[in-house]
Amino acid sequence: MNLEKLSEKLYAQVSLQMEEALSIENALEQLKSGLSLVQKALATLRIELTKNGFTNCEEEIYFFKKGKPQIYSLLILVTERYAIENSMPILGKEKQLAHLESQLFFIDRFFRQNEFLYQYYRLGATDLDDRYFTRAGGNQLVGFAEVPDVDPSFSTVADYLFSKFMAYEKLRDFIRKDIEMRRGGDADVHKNAFKELKWTGEAVNMVELVYGVYETAQVNGGKISLSELMDFFGQVFQVNISGYFKRFADIKRRKSMSKTRYLDEMQRLVSKRIEDSDAWIPDDQKSRYGY
Incomplete structure (x- = not known):
């Protein structure tokens, strides 16, 4: 099985399993279960990449632009949800709403800080794919607010930010629904x-x-x-x-x-x-x- 098909299969499996993990009442257990699921999937991808590599440049671009990020985004999502719920004020509806509104502000600021690449993501652009989503494309992403150190054998300069875009869009929807529910x-x-x-x-x-x-x-x-x-x-x-x-x-x-x-x-x-x-x-x- 090539890496494109494997990443899609793992994403489908982990997405369903993640829903089960998020149904657990204990927030810490949610986090532990969710992290374990994603880490196992990423480990499987890493092993397959090490063993067989990519058959062509298009497969490599797909893997780092969508295949890996959509799985890694689930790890970011479950971690951020835990952080939000763990820091939620225990009492006071207005305080809880203010807390959730502040998280929306943080997400919107993140999108603005990375506006160029976010628009590239939203528009489905492809003209810079060989630079952003191949390991030979370099490790410098000038002008972006968040560029973490990456493992050059299993990452590219932009795949982490694409993971965050996917996760933060889902997180934003989750927070908006939570706000709506709390406001009645x-x-x-x-x-x-x-x-x-x-x-x-x-x-x-x-x-x-x-x-x-x-x-x-x-x-x-x-x-x-x-x-x-x-x-x-x-x-x-x-x-x-x-x-x-x-x-x-x-x-x-x-x-x-x-x-x-x-x-x-x-x-x-x-x-x-x-x-x-x-x-x-x-x-x-x-x-x-x-x-």
């Missing part, structure tokens, strides 16, 4: 709009349903995380499914029944509905047709 903004509006809807079935059935929606990429063309889907369904239907990874593990361990018993039952009942003579007439419309 749109989240409360949506909650009130659906306040009469309540999931009365087993929570594990909800988990099974959401996994089905996620795996079939029915929302936003699949460009949504599993945790975001779980949060949405949990809020709308007023059910606590925060421990969905554990519930999914329980689903996988089922032996005396179908592992997807709820989805199977749903499919059976929908098929029966279709086969019934009044399948296409909604209940509230039956009187119109003399039923």
Whole structure:
């Protein structure tokens, strides 16, 4: 497997595992678990690079421009989230909001300080790729606020900053959602709009349903995380499914029944509905047709 395919495979695996790590209630355990996941993935990439190297310049550019940074960005993300939550004021809503606003200011300042390269990243530019994302491109990035010492065998002059761009964009979205929730903004509006809807079935059935929606990429063309889907369904239907990874593990361990018993039952009942003579007439419309 070449490095491009390996990096994509590892990123997909670690992204899903990272969501599970971030569902852990203890912040320090979140951090330890997240760091371990990313470090193992990076170690695998380093070993493969040492053994086989790159087949061409295009593969090297892809690896250092996207392959490695998207994995390393997860390490930055989990570290920054821990730092923000660990320094959050314990009491006082306004103090907590001020703390989160200050983090947004820090992120925006970082983007401004590295504006040229950030725009290069945002626009998907390629004309300087051979300088920024090959190891032969040099180790000097003049005019940028943050250029750490890098391992010349496993880094280029710009791959670390691309990792931070990816991480900080995700972190900014996370902070904005947190602020909105603490202010009782749109989240409360949506909650009130659906306040009469309540999931009365087993929570594990909800988990099974959401996994089905996620795996079939029915929302936003699949460009949504599993945790975001779980949060949405949990809020709308007023059910606590925060421990969905554990519930999914329980689903996988089922032996005396179908592992997807709820989805199977749903499919059976929908098929029966279709086969019934009044399948296409909604209940509230039956009187119109003399039923």
